[in-house]
Amino acid sequence: MKNFTLKISALIFLLLILSCDEKDSPEMKCMEVKASAYNSLGNQTRIGTNGKITAWGDTLNPNVPSVAISRDLIDSGMVHGTMIYIEGFNEPFKVNDKMNRRYKKKIDLHLGTDVQAARDFGNQKLNICFEVPEIKAKIATASN
Template sequence: MKLQLTLIACCAVLIGCSGGNPREVTATAYNSVKAQTTIDGDPTLTAWGDTLKPGMKAIAVSRDLIDDGLTHGTEVTIEGLPGTYIVRDKMNKRWDNKIDIYMGNDVKAAREWGKRTVTISWVEKD
């Protein structure tokens, strides 16, 4: 019985580490360039006040995803991309079920990414 409980606990930890809440979303990409920010805005400053730097694994999320638990600082895995991304920015209210992947100053990489449907996973914060 003790071994079974240990195995169940280990499985729960492994499932939690791999991410929960899988969800299919539209994914685009964005950069720290003036053309992609508000008029006279700082292209490195996010809506939550974080400063973006090239090389950061950051995403912006649509506001409906925030309501579903993808809040500021949440770690997210994105199908097809290595590593973990952090929610650092939020998108305009006009978007739904969408993420924007930060690609530093590499406009070419963002254009090559284009618009895709991906599955994301995250573990909600307590």
């Protein structure tokens, strides 16, 4: 069953990537990023938040797949609240945290308090796709 789910996930992701190349879909953007994982623990998050509050002030919810992004990705249209599709995952992740300015073209998946899962995830290069908010898409189209 796990193999079947992984194949379906890969198929959905492939369809998303293919839609990025279509001329009638300028609002979808795909890219390769570095990826790691973090936990809701005080030593892995913003100081004084007990690991539950993001840099944007959201409260992390273990039932909502969440991701922190490097700040340079904000300029790509991946703003607070954007849903991103990550290679190998069935559900989209919500952008609700941002990373230290020293990181570039990187995402950090929130994996609750499961430290071992974050360690097992390690560091990877993954493809992601996200829909650029309508205003950003219009600005990008107008400037081209």
